[in-house]
Amino acid sequence: MNKHAGAVSELVDQLGRLPGVGRKSAERLAFHLLRVPEAEALALADAIRKVRKDVQYCSICFNLCESSRCAICSDDSRDATRLCVVEQPRDLMSLEQSQAFKGVYHVLLGRIAPLDGIGPDQLTIDSLIDRVRTGNFVEVIMATNPTVEGDGTSLYISNLLSEFPVQITRLARGITAGSVLEYANREMIADALTGRQKF
Amino acid sequence: MNKHAGAVSELVDQLGRLPGVGRKSAERLAFHLLRVPEAEALALADAIRKVRKDVQYCSICFNLCESSRCAICSDDSRDATRLCVVEQPRDLMSLEQSQAFKGVYHVLLGRIAPLDGIGPDQLTIDSLIDRVRTGNFVEVIMATNPTVEGDGTSLYISNLLSEFPVQITRLARGITAGSVLEYANREMIADALTGRQKF
Incomplete structure:
Protein backbone atom coordinates (compact mmCIF):
# COMPACT_ATOMS: atom_id res chain seq x y z
CA MET A 1 0.00 0.00 0.00
CA ASN A 2 1.62 3.24 -1.07
CA LYS A 3 0.66 6.13 1.16
CA HIS A 4 2.94 8.61 -0.61
CA ALA A 5 1.19 11.48 -2.26
CA GLY A 6 1.29 10.95 -6.04
CA ALA A 7 3.97 13.57 -6.69
CA VAL A 8 6.19 12.22 -3.91
CA SER A 9 5.77 8.71 -5.21
CA GLU A 10 6.70 9.87 -8.72
CA LEU A 11 9.81 11.64 -7.41
CA VAL A 12 10.87 8.57 -5.42
CA ASP A 13 10.46 6.48 -8.57
CA GLN A 14 12.53 8.87 -10.66
CA LEU A 15 15.27 9.17 -8.05
CA GLY A 16 15.31 5.39 -7.72
CA ARG A 17 16.34 5.13 -11.37
CA LEU A 18 19.64 6.85 -10.65
CA PRO A 19 22.60 4.47 -10.43
CA GLY A 20 23.36 3.35 -6.88
CA VAL A 21 20.14 4.82 -5.49
CA GLY A 22 17.87 2.18 -3.97
CA ARG A 23 14.30 2.58 -2.75
CA LYS A 24 15.31 3.70 0.73
CA SER A 25 17.86 6.24 -0.53
CA ALA A 26 15.36 7.54 -3.07
CA GLU A 27 12.86 8.17 -0.27
CA ARG A 28 15.52 9.92 1.78
CA LEU A 29 16.49 12.13 -1.16
CA ALA A 30 12.84 12.90 -1.95
CA PHE A 31 12.15 14.02 1.60
CA HIS A 32 15.32 16.06 1.53
CA LEU A 33 14.09 17.83 -1.61
CA LEU A 34 10.75 18.46 0.09
CA ARG A 35 12.42 19.90 3.17
CA VAL A 36 15.05 22.22 1.71
CA PRO A 37 14.18 25.76 0.61
CA GLU A 38 12.17 25.62 -2.61
CA ALA A 39 14.90 27.51 -4.51
CA GLU A 40 17.44 24.80 -3.74
CA ALA A 41 15.18 22.00 -4.98
CA LEU A 42 14.31 23.92 -8.13
CA ALA A 43 17.99 24.70 -8.74
CA LEU A 44 18.60 20.97 -9.09
CA ALA A 45 15.64 20.57 -11.46
CA ASP A 46 16.91 23.50 -13.53
CA ALA A 47 20.46 22.15 -13.60
CA ILE A 48 19.19 18.86 -15.03
CA ARG A 49 17.12 20.69 -17.67
CA LYS A 50 19.98 22.99 -18.55
CA VAL A 51 22.54 20.23 -18.88
CA ARG A 52 20.29 18.38 -21.31
CA LYS A 53 19.52 21.54 -23.26
CA ASP A 54 22.97 23.09 -23.43
CA VAL A 55 25.47 20.29 -23.31
CA GLN A 56 26.45 18.56 -26.49
CA TYR A 57 29.37 16.54 -27.74
CA CYS A 58 32.41 18.26 -29.20
CA SER A 59 32.26 17.81 -32.98
CA ILE A 60 35.95 16.85 -32.99
CA CYS A 61 36.63 14.70 -29.93
CA PHE A 62 33.14 13.95 -28.51
CA ASN A 63 34.02 15.44 -25.14
CA LEU A 64 31.12 17.25 -23.46
CA CYS A 65 30.87 20.97 -24.17
CA GLU A 66 28.43 23.81 -24.54
CA SER A 67 29.46 24.81 -28.05
CA SER A 68 30.40 22.79 -31.11
CA ARG A 69 34.03 22.53 -30.01
CA CYS A 70 35.26 21.70 -26.51
CA ALA A 71 37.70 23.70 -24.39
CA ILE A 72 40.54 21.25 -25.07
CA CYS A 73 40.08 21.10 -28.85
CA SER A 74 39.87 24.92 -28.88
CA ASP A 75 43.10 25.29 -26.90
CA LEU A 171 48.72 3.25 -20.36
CA ALA A 172 51.29 1.54 -18.18
CA ARG A 173 50.04 -1.10 -15.76
CA GLY A 174 51.58 -2.26 -12.56
CA ILE A 175 51.44 -1.70 -8.85
CA THR A 176 49.76 1.51 -7.75
CA ALA A 177 51.59 4.31 -5.97
CA GLY A 178 51.06 4.10 -2.22
CA SER A 179 49.95 0.47 -2.23
CA VAL A 180 51.63 -2.51 -0.55
CA LEU A 181 52.73 -5.57 -2.49
CA GLU A 182 51.15 -7.82 0.11
CA TYR A 183 47.69 -6.77 -1.00
CA ALA A 184 48.36 -6.50 -4.73
CA ASN A 185 46.56 -9.20 -6.70
CA ARG A 186 48.22 -11.63 -9.10
CA GLU A 187 47.33 -9.62 -12.20
CA MET A 188 48.79 -6.42 -10.80
CA ILE A 189 52.03 -8.19 -9.88
CA ALA A 190 52.21 -9.86 -13.30
CA ASP A 191 51.64 -6.50 -15.03
CA ALA A 192 54.29 -4.88 -12.87
CA LEU A 193 56.83 -7.59 -13.66
CA THR A 194 56.06 -7.64 -17.39
CA GLY A 195 56.38 -3.88 -17.64
CA ARG A 196 59.37 -3.53 -15.31
CA GLN A 197 61.58 -0.53 -15.97
CA LYS A 198 65.29 0.22 -15.68
CA PHE A 199 66.39 2.04 -12.55
CA MET B 1 41.26 23.24 -13.12
CA ASN B 2 37.68 22.43 -13.88
CA LYS B 3 37.23 21.06 -17.37
CA HIS B 4 33.50 20.43 -16.96
CA ALA B 5 31.30 22.42 -19.23
CA GLY B 6 29.52 25.08 -17.16
CA ALA B 7 26.17 23.31 -17.16
CA VAL B 8 27.76 20.00 -16.15
CA SER B 9 29.67 21.70 -13.38
CA GLU B 10 26.47 23.32 -12.13
CA LEU B 11 24.65 19.98 -12.15
CA VAL B 12 27.49 18.29 -10.27
CA ASP B 13 27.36 21.08 -7.66
CA GLN B 14 23.61 20.74 -7.25
CA LEU B 15 23.72 16.95 -7.02
CA GLY B 16 26.55 17.24 -4.50
CA ARG B 17 24.21 19.10 -2.14
CA LEU B 18 22.02 16.02 -1.76
CA PRO B 19 22.56 14.13 1.49
CA GLY B 20 25.07 11.30 1.15
CA VAL B 21 26.18 12.37 -2.31
CA GLY B 22 29.86 13.29 -2.44
CA ARG B 23 31.79 14.89 -5.29
CA LYS B 24 32.55 11.59 -6.99
CA SER B 25 28.96 10.32 -6.76
CA ALA B 26 27.67 13.66 -7.99
CA GLU B 27 29.86 13.37 -11.08
CA ARG B 28 28.68 9.83 -11.66
CA LEU B 29 25.03 10.88 -11.35
CA ALA B 30 25.58 13.88 -13.64
CA PHE B 31 27.12 11.72 -16.37
CA HIS B 32 24.29 9.25 -15.93
CA LEU B 33 21.78 12.03 -16.50
CA LEU B 34 23.70 13.09 -19.60
CA ARG B 35 23.74 9.57 -20.98
CA VAL B 36 20.18 8.41 -20.43
CA PRO B 37 17.43 9.28 -22.93
CA GLU B 38 16.54 12.94 -22.59
CA ALA B 39 12.99 12.09 -21.51
CA GLU B 40 14.26 10.16 -18.51
CA ALA B 41 16.47 13.02 -17.33
CA LEU B 42 13.69 15.54 -17.79
CA ALA B 43 11.25 13.27 -15.95
CA LEU B 44 13.42 13.64 -12.86
CA ALA B 45 13.59 17.41 -13.26
CA ASP B 46 9.80 17.54 -13.67
CA ALA B 47 9.22 15.29 -10.67
CA ILE B 48 11.26 17.65 -8.48
CA ARG B 49 9.31 20.67 -9.80
CA LYS B 50 5.98 18.93 -9.37
CA VAL B 51 6.65 17.76 -5.86
CA ARG B 52 7.50 21.31 -4.79
CA LYS B 53 4.48 22.73 -6.58
CA ASP B 54 1.85 20.18 -5.64
CA VAL B 55 2.82 18.71 -2.32
CA GLN B 56 1.72 20.46 0.83
CA TYR B 57 1.14 19.52 4.43
CA CYS B 58 -2.18 18.11 5.55
CA SER B 59 -4.00 20.86 7.42
CA ILE B 60 -4.92 18.39 10.16
CA CYS B 61 -1.93 16.09 10.73
CA PHE B 62 0.89 17.71 8.69
CA ASN B 63 1.45 14.56 6.65
CA LEU B 64 2.41 15.24 3.03
CA CYS B 65 -0.47 15.39 0.59
CA GLU B 66 -1.64 16.97 -2.62
CA SER B 67 -4.79 18.50 -1.23
CA SER B 68 -5.58 20.22 2.05
CA ARG B 69 -6.32 16.90 3.76
CA CYS B 70 -4.21 13.74 3.52
CA ALA B 71 -5.42 10.27 2.56
CA ILE B 72 -5.33 9.06 6.15
CA CYS B 73 -7.22 12.01 7.65
CA SER B 74 -9.81 11.65 4.85
CA ASP B 75 -10.27 7.93 5.51
CA LEU B 171 6.38 2.50 21.43
CA ALA B 172 7.76 -0.60 23.13
CA ARG B 173 11.51 -1.01 23.25
CA GLY B 174 13.52 -4.14 23.54
CA ILE B 175 15.33 -6.69 21.48
CA THR B 176 14.47 -6.72 17.80
CA ALA B 177 12.78 -9.64 16.11
CA GLY B 178 15.31 -11.85 14.36
CA SER B 179 18.30 -10.55 16.30
CA VAL B 180 20.60 -12.49 18.63
CA LEU B 181 21.14 -11.49 22.26
CA GLU B 182 24.87 -11.88 21.86
CA TYR B 183 25.00 -8.81 19.64
CA ALA B 184 22.38 -6.72 21.43
CA ASN B 185 23.88 -3.70 23.15
CA ARG B 186 23.46 -2.85 26.82
CA GLU B 187 20.66 -0.36 26.22
CA MET B 188 18.63 -2.81 24.18
CA ILE B 189 18.98 -5.46 26.86
CA ALA B 190 18.08 -2.99 29.61
CA ASP B 191 15.00 -1.86 27.66
CA ALA B 192 14.00 -5.46 27.06
CA LEU B 193 14.30 -6.32 30.76
CA THR B 194 12.50 -3.18 31.96
CA GLY B 195 9.61 -3.76 29.60
CA ARG B 196 9.41 -7.54 30.03
CA GLN B 197 6.01 -9.06 29.43
CA LYS B 198 4.05 -11.97 30.86
CA PHE B 199 4.11 -15.19 28.85
Whole structure:
Protein backbone atom coordinates (compact mmCIF):
# COMPACT_ATOMS: atom_id res chain seq x y z
CA MET A 1 0.00 0.00 0.00
CA ASN A 2 1.62 3.24 -1.07
CA LYS A 3 0.66 6.13 1.16
CA HIS A 4 2.94 8.61 -0.61
CA ALA A 5 1.19 11.48 -2.26
CA GLY A 6 1.29 10.95 -6.04
CA ALA A 7 3.97 13.57 -6.69
CA VAL A 8 6.19 12.22 -3.91
CA SER A 9 5.77 8.71 -5.21
CA GLU A 10 6.70 9.87 -8.72
CA LEU A 11 9.81 11.64 -7.41
CA VAL A 12 10.87 8.57 -5.42
CA ASP A 13 10.46 6.48 -8.57
CA GLN A 14 12.53 8.87 -10.66
CA LEU A 15 15.27 9.17 -8.05
CA GLY A 16 15.31 5.39 -7.72
CA ARG A 17 16.34 5.13 -11.37
CA LEU A 18 19.64 6.85 -10.65
CA PRO A 19 22.60 4.47 -10.43
CA GLY A 20 23.36 3.35 -6.88
CA VAL A 21 20.14 4.82 -5.49
CA GLY A 22 17.87 2.18 -3.97
CA ARG A 23 14.30 2.58 -2.75
CA LYS A 24 15.31 3.70 0.73
CA SER A 25 17.86 6.24 -0.53
CA ALA A 26 15.36 7.54 -3.07
CA GLU A 27 12.86 8.17 -0.27
CA ARG A 28 15.52 9.92 1.78
CA LEU A 29 16.49 12.13 -1.16
CA ALA A 30 12.84 12.90 -1.95
CA PHE A 31 12.15 14.02 1.60
CA HIS A 32 15.32 16.06 1.53
CA LEU A 33 14.09 17.83 -1.61
CA LEU A 34 10.75 18.46 0.09
CA ARG A 35 12.42 19.90 3.17
CA VAL A 36 15.05 22.22 1.71
CA PRO A 37 14.18 25.76 0.61
CA GLU A 38 12.17 25.62 -2.61
CA ALA A 39 14.90 27.51 -4.51
CA GLU A 40 17.44 24.80 -3.74
CA ALA A 41 15.18 22.00 -4.98
CA LEU A 42 14.31 23.92 -8.13
CA ALA A 43 17.99 24.70 -8.74
CA LEU A 44 18.60 20.97 -9.09
CA ALA A 45 15.64 20.57 -11.46
CA ASP A 46 16.91 23.50 -13.53
CA ALA A 47 20.46 22.15 -13.60
CA ILE A 48 19.19 18.86 -15.03
CA ARG A 49 17.12 20.69 -17.67
CA LYS A 50 19.98 22.99 -18.55
CA VAL A 51 22.54 20.23 -18.88
CA ARG A 52 20.29 18.38 -21.31
CA LYS A 53 19.52 21.54 -23.26
CA ASP A 54 22.97 23.09 -23.43
CA VAL A 55 25.47 20.29 -23.31
CA GLN A 56 26.45 18.56 -26.49
CA TYR A 57 29.37 16.54 -27.74
CA CYS A 58 32.41 18.26 -29.20
CA SER A 59 32.26 17.81 -32.98
CA ILE A 60 35.95 16.85 -32.99
CA CYS A 61 36.63 14.70 -29.93
CA PHE A 62 33.14 13.95 -28.51
CA ASN A 63 34.02 15.44 -25.14
CA LEU A 64 31.12 17.25 -23.46
CA CYS A 65 30.87 20.97 -24.17
CA GLU A 66 28.43 23.81 -24.54
CA SER A 67 29.46 24.81 -28.05
CA SER A 68 30.40 22.79 -31.11
CA ARG A 69 34.03 22.53 -30.01
CA CYS A 70 35.26 21.70 -26.51
CA ALA A 71 37.70 23.70 -24.39
CA ILE A 72 40.54 21.25 -25.07
CA CYS A 73 40.08 21.10 -28.85
CA SER A 74 39.87 24.92 -28.88
CA ASP A 75 43.10 25.29 -26.90
CA ASP A 76 46.01 26.04 -29.24
CA SER A 77 48.56 25.35 -26.52
CA ARG A 78 47.72 21.63 -26.49
CA ASP A 79 49.99 19.23 -28.32
CA ALA A 80 47.95 18.33 -31.39
CA THR A 81 50.28 15.50 -32.37
CA ARG A 82 49.38 13.23 -29.46
CA LEU A 83 45.91 11.74 -29.26
CA CYS A 84 44.58 9.98 -26.17
CA VAL A 85 41.60 7.64 -26.70
CA VAL A 86 39.23 7.22 -23.75
CA GLU A 87 35.88 5.54 -23.22
CA GLN A 88 33.89 8.32 -21.55
CA PRO A 89 34.09 12.07 -20.86
CA ARG A 90 34.66 11.29 -17.17
CA ASP A 91 37.77 9.29 -18.08
CA LEU A 92 39.04 12.32 -19.96
CA MET A 93 38.41 14.36 -16.86
CA SER A 94 40.40 11.98 -14.66
CA LEU A 95 43.33 12.21 -17.06
CA GLU A 96 43.04 16.00 -17.13
CA GLN A 97 43.05 16.14 -13.36
CA SER A 98 46.40 14.33 -13.34
CA GLN A 99 47.80 17.18 -15.50
CA ALA A 100 50.21 14.64 -16.96
CA PHE A 101 48.92 14.82 -20.53
CA LYS A 102 49.06 17.91 -22.72
CA GLY A 103 47.80 16.42 -25.98
CA VAL A 104 44.24 16.06 -27.28
CA TYR A 105 41.58 13.42 -26.76
CA HIS A 106 39.10 11.25 -28.54
CA VAL A 107 36.11 10.02 -26.56
CA LEU A 108 34.66 6.71 -27.80
CA LEU A 109 31.43 7.17 -25.81
CA GLY A 110 31.55 3.58 -24.67
CA ARG A 111 33.44 0.34 -25.20
CA ILE A 112 32.80 -2.66 -27.41
CA ALA A 113 30.63 -4.93 -25.28
CA PRO A 114 29.03 -7.75 -27.26
CA LEU A 115 27.16 -9.00 -24.19
CA ASP A 116 25.45 -5.61 -23.86
CA GLY A 117 24.86 -5.49 -27.60
CA ILE A 118 27.34 -2.65 -28.12
CA GLY A 119 29.37 -3.05 -31.30
CA PRO A 120 32.04 -0.84 -32.90
CA ASP A 121 29.38 0.99 -34.93
CA GLN A 122 27.82 2.47 -31.82
CA LEU A 123 31.08 4.12 -30.80
CA THR A 124 32.91 7.05 -32.37
CA ILE A 125 35.54 4.80 -33.94
CA ASP A 126 34.85 5.97 -37.52
CA SER A 127 35.55 9.56 -36.51
CA LEU A 128 38.71 8.44 -34.75
CA ILE A 129 40.00 6.71 -37.87
CA ASP A 130 39.18 9.82 -39.92
CA ARG A 131 41.04 12.03 -37.46
CA VAL A 132 44.12 9.82 -37.55
CA ARG A 133 43.96 9.59 -41.35
CA THR A 134 43.74 13.33 -41.89
CA GLY A 135 45.63 14.57 -38.83
CA ASN A 136 49.32 14.89 -38.04
CA PHE A 137 49.44 12.58 -35.04
CA VAL A 138 52.68 10.94 -34.06
CA GLU A 139 51.20 8.94 -31.20
CA VAL A 140 47.83 7.49 -30.26
CA ILE A 141 47.58 6.51 -26.58
CA MET A 142 44.91 3.91 -25.85
CA ALA A 143 43.51 4.83 -22.43
CA THR A 144 40.44 2.60 -22.22
CA ASN A 145 39.65 1.05 -18.86
CA PRO A 146 41.83 -1.92 -17.82
CA THR A 147 38.93 -4.36 -18.14
CA VAL A 148 38.29 -7.21 -20.56
CA GLU A 149 35.99 -4.99 -22.63
CA GLY A 150 38.26 -1.96 -22.45
CA ASP A 151 41.27 -4.03 -23.49
CA GLY A 152 39.27 -5.60 -26.31
CA THR A 153 38.18 -2.20 -27.56
CA SER A 154 41.77 -0.95 -27.56
CA LEU A 155 42.96 -4.04 -29.39
CA TYR A 156 40.23 -3.66 -32.02
CA ILE A 157 41.11 0.00 -32.59
CA SER A 158 44.86 -0.56 -32.62
CA ASN A 159 44.37 -3.11 -35.40
CA LEU A 160 42.41 -0.56 -37.43
CA LEU A 161 45.08 2.08 -36.82
CA SER A 162 48.01 -0.17 -37.74
CA GLU A 163 47.85 0.96 -41.38
CA PHE A 164 48.71 4.54 -40.40
CA PRO A 165 52.26 5.77 -39.68
CA VAL A 166 51.52 6.50 -36.04
CA GLN A 167 52.88 5.02 -32.84
CA ILE A 168 50.21 3.27 -30.78
CA THR A 169 50.78 3.02 -27.03
CA ARG A 170 48.70 2.17 -24.01
CA LEU A 171 48.72 3.25 -20.36
CA ALA A 172 51.29 1.54 -18.18
CA ARG A 173 50.04 -1.10 -15.76
CA GLY A 174 51.58 -2.26 -12.56
CA ILE A 175 51.44 -1.70 -8.85
CA THR A 176 49.76 1.51 -7.75
CA ALA A 177 51.59 4.31 -5.97
CA GLY A 178 51.06 4.10 -2.22
CA SER A 179 49.95 0.47 -2.23
CA VAL A 180 51.63 -2.51 -0.55
CA LEU A 181 52.73 -5.57 -2.49
CA GLU A 182 51.15 -7.82 0.11
CA TYR A 183 47.69 -6.77 -1.00
CA ALA A 184 48.36 -6.50 -4.73
CA ASN A 185 46.56 -9.20 -6.70
CA ARG A 186 48.22 -11.63 -9.10
CA GLU A 187 47.33 -9.62 -12.20
CA MET A 188 48.79 -6.42 -10.80
CA ILE A 189 52.03 -8.19 -9.88
CA ALA A 190 52.21 -9.86 -13.30
CA ASP A 191 51.64 -6.50 -15.03
CA ALA A 192 54.29 -4.88 -12.87
CA LEU A 193 56.83 -7.59 -13.66
CA THR A 194 56.06 -7.64 -17.39
CA GLY A 195 56.38 -3.88 -17.64
CA ARG A 196 59.37 -3.53 -15.31
CA GLN A 197 61.58 -0.53 -15.97
CA LYS A 198 65.29 0.22 -15.68
CA PHE A 199 66.39 2.04 -12.55
CA MET B 1 41.26 23.24 -13.12
CA ASN B 2 37.68 22.43 -13.88
CA LYS B 3 37.23 21.06 -17.37
CA HIS B 4 33.50 20.43 -16.96
CA ALA B 5 31.30 22.42 -19.23
CA GLY B 6 29.52 25.08 -17.16
CA ALA B 7 26.17 23.31 -17.16
CA VAL B 8 27.76 20.00 -16.15
CA SER B 9 29.67 21.70 -13.38
CA GLU B 10 26.47 23.32 -12.13
CA LEU B 11 24.65 19.98 -12.15
CA VAL B 12 27.49 18.29 -10.27
CA ASP B 13 27.36 21.08 -7.66
CA GLN B 14 23.61 20.74 -7.25
CA LEU B 15 23.72 16.95 -7.02
CA GLY B 16 26.55 17.24 -4.50
CA ARG B 17 24.21 19.10 -2.14
CA LEU B 18 22.02 16.02 -1.76
CA PRO B 19 22.56 14.13 1.49
CA GLY B 20 25.07 11.30 1.15
CA VAL B 21 26.18 12.37 -2.31
CA GLY B 22 29.86 13.29 -2.44
CA ARG B 23 31.79 14.89 -5.29
CA LYS B 24 32.55 11.59 -6.99
CA SER B 25 28.96 10.32 -6.76
CA ALA B 26 27.67 13.66 -7.99
CA GLU B 27 29.86 13.37 -11.08
CA ARG B 28 28.68 9.83 -11.66
CA LEU B 29 25.03 10.88 -11.35
CA ALA B 30 25.58 13.88 -13.64
CA PHE B 31 27.12 11.72 -16.37
CA HIS B 32 24.29 9.25 -15.93
CA LEU B 33 21.78 12.03 -16.50
CA LEU B 34 23.70 13.09 -19.60
CA ARG B 35 23.74 9.57 -20.98
CA VAL B 36 20.18 8.41 -20.43
CA PRO B 37 17.43 9.28 -22.93
CA GLU B 38 16.54 12.94 -22.59
CA ALA B 39 12.99 12.09 -21.51
CA GLU B 40 14.26 10.16 -18.51
CA ALA B 41 16.47 13.02 -17.33
CA LEU B 42 13.69 15.54 -17.79
CA ALA B 43 11.25 13.27 -15.95
CA LEU B 44 13.42 13.64 -12.86
CA ALA B 45 13.59 17.41 -13.26
CA ASP B 46 9.80 17.54 -13.67
CA ALA B 47 9.22 15.29 -10.67
CA ILE B 48 11.26 17.65 -8.48
CA ARG B 49 9.31 20.67 -9.80
CA LYS B 50 5.98 18.93 -9.37
CA VAL B 51 6.65 17.76 -5.86
CA ARG B 52 7.50 21.31 -4.79
CA LYS B 53 4.48 22.73 -6.58
CA ASP B 54 1.85 20.18 -5.64
CA VAL B 55 2.82 18.71 -2.32
CA GLN B 56 1.72 20.46 0.83
CA TYR B 57 1.14 19.52 4.43
CA CYS B 58 -2.18 18.11 5.55
CA SER B 59 -4.00 20.86 7.42
CA ILE B 60 -4.92 18.39 10.16
CA CYS B 61 -1.93 16.09 10.73
CA PHE B 62 0.89 17.71 8.69
CA ASN B 63 1.45 14.56 6.65
CA LEU B 64 2.41 15.24 3.03
CA CYS B 65 -0.47 15.39 0.59
CA GLU B 66 -1.64 16.97 -2.62
CA SER B 67 -4.79 18.50 -1.23
CA SER B 68 -5.58 20.22 2.05
CA ARG B 69 -6.32 16.90 3.76
CA CYS B 70 -4.21 13.74 3.52
CA ALA B 71 -5.42 10.27 2.56
CA ILE B 72 -5.33 9.06 6.15
CA CYS B 73 -7.22 12.01 7.65
CA SER B 74 -9.81 11.65 4.85
CA ASP B 75 -10.27 7.93 5.51
CA ASP B 76 -13.40 7.34 7.63
CA SER B 77 -12.42 3.76 8.36
CA ARG B 78 -9.46 4.87 10.50
CA ASP B 79 -9.84 4.84 14.28
CA ALA B 80 -10.11 8.54 15.08
CA THR B 81 -9.73 7.95 18.82
CA ARG B 82 -6.08 6.92 18.66
CA LEU B 83 -3.45 9.44 17.70
CA CYS B 84 0.12 8.51 16.87
CA VAL B 85 2.70 11.31 17.09
CA VAL B 86 5.73 11.03 14.78
CA GLU B 87 8.62 13.30 13.88
CA GLN B 88 8.52 13.17 10.08
CA PRO B 89 6.24 12.05 7.24
CA ARG B 90 8.67 9.23 6.49
CA ASP B 91 8.21 7.90 10.04
CA LEU B 92 4.48 7.88 9.42
CA MET B 93 5.15 5.91 6.27
CA SER B 94 7.22 3.31 8.13
CA LEU B 95 4.41 2.85 10.64
CA GLU B 96 1.84 2.57 7.83
CA GLN B 97 3.93 -0.07 6.11
CA SER B 98 3.78 -2.20 9.25
CA GLN B 99 -0.04 -2.12 8.95
CA ALA B 100 -0.17 -2.48 12.73
CA PHE B 101 -1.82 0.85 13.43
CA LYS B 102 -5.29 1.85 12.27
CA GLY B 103 -5.59 5.19 14.04
CA VAL B 104 -4.60 8.66 12.85
CA TYR B 105 -1.34 10.57 13.02
CA HIS B 106 0.21 13.85 13.94
CA VAL B 107 3.48 14.80 12.28
CA LEU B 108 5.67 17.15 14.34
CA LEU B 109 7.89 18.02 11.35
CA GLY B 110 10.98 17.64 13.48
CA ARG B 111 12.11 17.12 17.03
CA ILE B 112 13.19 19.50 19.78
CA ALA B 113 16.92 19.89 19.23
CA PRO B 114 18.40 22.79 21.20
CA LEU B 115 21.85 22.18 19.70
CA ASP B 116 20.42 22.71 16.21
CA GLY B 117 18.40 25.69 17.41
CA ILE B 118 15.09 23.87 17.03
CA GLY B 119 12.66 24.66 19.83
CA PRO B 120 9.05 23.55 20.45
CA ASP B 121 7.75 26.60 18.55
CA GLN B 122 9.18 25.38 15.28
CA LEU B 123 7.25 22.12 15.49
CA THR B 124 3.52 21.48 15.10
CA ILE B 125 3.06 21.01 18.86
CA ASP B 126 0.46 23.80 19.19
CA SER B 127 -1.75 22.11 16.60
CA LEU B 128 -1.30 18.80 18.38
CA ILE B 129 -2.46 20.27 21.70
CA ASP B 130 -5.47 21.84 19.92
CA ARG B 131 -6.34 18.51 18.33
CA VAL B 132 -6.18 16.70 21.64
CA ARG B 133 -8.16 19.45 23.38
CA THR B 134 -10.97 19.46 20.83
CA GLY B 135 -10.86 15.83 19.69
CA ASN B 136 -12.19 12.61 21.16
CA PHE B 137 -8.92 10.80 21.58
CA VAL B 138 -8.59 8.03 24.14
CA GLU B 139 -4.90 7.41 23.47
CA VAL B 140 -1.91 9.36 22.21
CA ILE B 141 1.01 7.15 21.18
CA MET B 142 4.37 8.91 21.20
CA ALA B 143 6.33 7.42 18.30
CA THR B 144 9.30 9.76 18.07
CA ASN B 145 12.67 8.22 17.27
CA PRO B 146 14.38 6.37 20.13
CA THR B 147 17.14 9.00 20.38
CA VAL B 148 17.98 11.51 23.08
CA GLU B 149 16.23 14.27 21.13
CA GLY B 150 13.25 12.11 20.16
CA ASP B 151 12.79 10.98 23.77
CA GLY B 152 13.11 14.57 24.98
CA THR B 153 10.48 15.72 22.52
CA SER B 154 8.08 12.98 23.63
CA LEU B 155 8.66 13.83 27.28
CA TYR B 156 8.01 17.53 26.63
CA ILE B 157 4.78 16.77 24.76
CA SER B 158 3.54 14.21 27.26
CA ASN B 159 3.91 16.84 30.01
CA LEU B 160 1.78 19.26 27.99
CA LEU B 161 -0.83 16.59 27.34
CA SER B 162 -1.05 15.43 30.96
CA GLU B 163 -3.87 17.90 31.66
CA PHE B 164 -6.16 16.11 29.20
CA PRO B 165 -8.12 12.91 29.97
CA VAL B 166 -6.17 10.85 27.48
CA GLN B 167 -3.85 7.90 27.88
CA ILE B 168 -0.31 8.61 26.75
CA THR B 169 1.80 5.67 25.63
CA ARG B 170 5.03 5.17 23.76
CA LEU B 171 6.38 2.50 21.43
CA ALA B 172 7.76 -0.60 23.13
CA ARG B 173 11.51 -1.01 23.25
CA GLY B 174 13.52 -4.14 23.54
CA ILE B 175 15.33 -6.69 21.48
CA THR B 176 14.47 -6.72 17.80
CA ALA B 177 12.78 -9.64 16.11
CA GLY B 178 15.31 -11.85 14.36
CA SER B 179 18.30 -10.55 16.30
CA VAL B 180 20.60 -12.49 18.63
CA LEU B 181 21.14 -11.49 22.26
CA GLU B 182 24.87 -11.88 21.86
CA TYR B 183 25.00 -8.81 19.64
CA ALA B 184 22.38 -6.72 21.43
CA ASN B 185 23.88 -3.70 23.15
CA ARG B 186 23.46 -2.85 26.82
CA GLU B 187 20.66 -0.36 26.22
CA MET B 188 18.63 -2.81 24.18
CA ILE B 189 18.98 -5.46 26.86
CA ALA B 190 18.08 -2.99 29.61
CA ASP B 191 15.00 -1.86 27.66
CA ALA B 192 14.00 -5.46 27.06
CA LEU B 193 14.30 -6.32 30.76
CA THR B 194 12.50 -3.18 31.96
CA GLY B 195 9.61 -3.76 29.60
CA ARG B 196 9.41 -7.54 30.03
CA GLN B 197 6.01 -9.06 29.43
CA LYS B 198 4.05 -11.97 30.86
CA PHE B 199 4.11 -15.19 28.85
